[in-house]
Amino acid sequence: MAVCPECEAEIELKEAIKGEIVQCPDCGVELEVVSVNPVELAPAPEEEEDWGE
C-alpha cells in the first residue's frame, strides 16, 4: 500500500514496477513509482495544460 504525496490517499499497487505511472484515485494526480520495496511515489512530470475559462 503506497500513499499519494499530494493528498495522502492510500493507493493499492499490485507488483509496482519502477518508473511506472499511476493515477491517484482521489486527487487524480499522475504519480511515478520512484522506488519499490517499499513502494514510493512522486508526482510525475506533467505538461501544464490550461483548463477552464
Added chain:
Amino acid sequence: MKVSIVGGSGYAGGESLRLLLGHPKVTLGQVTSESNAGKYVHSVHPNLRKRTDLKFVSALDLEPCEVLFVALPHGSSMKRMPEFLSVAERVIDLGADFRLRDPADYPKWYGAPHARPDLLGQAVYGIPELHREAIKSARIITGAGCNATTTILGLLPLFKHGLADPSRVVVEVKVGSSEAGAKASDSSHHPERSHAVRSFQPTMHRHTAEVMQELTFGGQTPKVYFSATAVELVRGILATCHVFLKDNLAEKDIWRVYRQEYGQEPFLRIVKDRTGIYRYPEPKILAGSNFCDVGFERDEGSDRLVVMAALDNLMKGAAGNGVQAMNVACGFEETLGLEFLGLHPI
C-alpha cells in the same frame, strides 16, 4: 411500510413521491394536495406518467401511516404538527418550521414566535451526516434549508476540528430556479429569468441561523455572511465559501480532515481533481442524485481556504435527504432508493 405525503403537488413533494414510488420498502399511502384533490398525480408530475394512477386527496382524508412526508409552505406545518403526529409514527417535515432548536430564534430570524414551542424538543435536524443517532429515535425529523445544507456540509470538518476563524466566513451560493418552488412569478417568467446571473439577495439572511446552529462546536458559533445569486440552472446549488485558517495548513492536511469526516459517507464525495473537465464540485451532474460534492483550494499567498460544495436542491437539499433520513429512522440500508448516480453529460 406505508408512507404518505402532505403537500404533494410542489417540487419537493413531487420529488419525494418519485423517490418513494421507487423505494423497495415503501407502499405509497396517500398524497394530499388541496388545490389538486381528485386529479391524477401525473397531471402535475409528468415524469410519473404510466408509473402510477394515484390521485391527490385532501389532507382531511389522511389515514394513519408509518411515515408522513410534509412539504407545505412556510408556517403551515407548525400549526398542524399535532394532527400529523396523530396520524403517523414519524413525520419528516421538509419545510422550515421546526429547524431551529431555540424558540427565541424564530422571532429573530423568521419574524414571528413559534406556534408550538412545546413540540420543538421532539424535532431533530434531519441531516443524517450530522445527527444519525438522534434521527433513529426522533418523531419529528426536520428537513434542512437547501442552501444551508450545502454550506454546512462544505464547512463542517473545518469547524468540528476548530481549524477556521469563526468570525470571518463569507459564502456565496449560486442557485437554480427550482429553489423558488412551483409557483410562477414575474421574476420567474422565462424571458426575464432565462440566462440570468442575478444578485437577488446580496446580503441574504434566511439560512444563516441553521448554518450557525449546526456549525457550533465547543461553544463557538461561527458568524456566516451569506449572498445568493441566481444562475442558469433549474436544479442545483454551488456554494463558494471563503474561510480563513487559524494555522498555515497544507492541502494535504485539509484532505486528511475531510477524508476523516466524509471518507465513509455514502453520499459525500471529496471532489478535487487534477485532471478532467469536472475538477471541482459542479451541480448539473448531480441532478437527481443524493450526492453532495465538496472540494477546496488553498490560497497560497494568504490564510484563505476556498471551499466549494454542490448538490441538487430538490434531492440532498430536500426530498433525497428526507428519504435518507427515513432509511436511517426505519433501520433500512441508508442508500436504499437513492442509488441514482446523476447524468453525464447533461
Added chain:
Amino acid sequence: MKVSIVGGSGYAGGESLRLLLGHPKVTLGQVTSESNAGKYVHSVHPNLRKRTDLKFVSALDLEPCEVLFVALPHGSSMKRMPEFLSVAERVIDLGADFRLRDPADYPKWYGAPHARPDLLGQAVYGIPELHREAIKSARIITGAGCNATTTILGLLPLFKHGLADPSRVVVEVKVGSSEAGAKASDSSHHPERSHAVRSFQPTMHRHTAEVMQELTFGGQTPKVYFSATAVELVRGILATCHVFLKDNLAEKDIWRVYRQEYGQEPFLRIVKDRTGIYRYPEPKILAGSNFCDVGFERDEGSDRLVVMAALDNLMKGAAGNGVQAMNVACGFEETLGLEFLGLHPI
C-alpha cells in the same frame, strides 16, 4: 452475468457503464478504451465517482464474457465483429455498422461496401418493441440510430396498419448536443453552440435507410424526408413528423391504433394531454429515462396528422435500449435496471 464494454470512454459507452453498474443481474467485466487505458473510469465519467474504482483496459486484454456492449466509432465494429463474437455469447453493438439488413444498402447510404456481409444475417435490429422475438435468439444485436428510433416509434402504428400515405412523410428532428458525441469541435465550442437553433442538416439522409427499412409493411416502403435542427439541449430529441392519412380518421381512431400497439409497452407512453404544461412529448423530462413518448394532433382542415415523439438519445436512443435488448435476450424482466423515471422539474 458478466458484461463488458468495448469503447467505454464515449457518451454511449459511459451511459451503458452507468446502467450496467446499477443492474442487479450484471457483474461488470472490463471496460475498454485505448486512449484512456489505465485510467479510472470516473476520471472520464464524473458521475461514477465513489461508485466504482474500475479502470479502463485496452481491448487487447478483453476476456470472455456473456454479453459485450460495443460503442465504437463508425466502421470499427464491422471489421472486429469476429473478434468480439469469439469473446462474447452476445454482442450488443450500439454503432451503425450492422443496422441495415441488405448489404446493397451500405454503399448506397454509407458510401462503402460492408466489410463482413456474411455476418449481416446474424444481426437483429435491436429495438425490442419491433423485434422482441428475434432478439431472444440473436448473437449480434444492433443499436439503432437515435433519430431513427424516435421517428420509427412515432410512426410505426400508422404504417403497420396502412393508414398513412407512404409517399409523403416529412420529419424534422430537433436534437441536443450530446448526439455528436464526446469529441469537441469548432461548432460545439460553447460560445458558438450555446442558444443555437441551427439547421445543420436541412436535407439529412443518414438515418433515412433505417426508418424506411423498419417502417416497411406489406411490401410497402415509405419515402421519408428528413431534416435536423440543433436546439438548446444536451440530451434529447423531439421528432415532429408530418404524415397524410389515406382516410379521414378522427383523433379517436388514432388513439385506438396507438393504444393497440403501445398500451402494453413499458417504455412507450402516449402523451396527448388537454391540461398541464407538458401536453405533448418533451425531451427534457425524459433525460436519463428509457421512455419514448409519442403524441399526435389532427390538422382539421386537411388529411395531415402531426406526430410528435421524444426520447433521450443516450438512453432509449442508445445505451438504455441496449440494456433493454440485453434484458430481452437474457430472459430478464424487460425493465430491470431501467426504472429511472426522469426528473421534473429539470
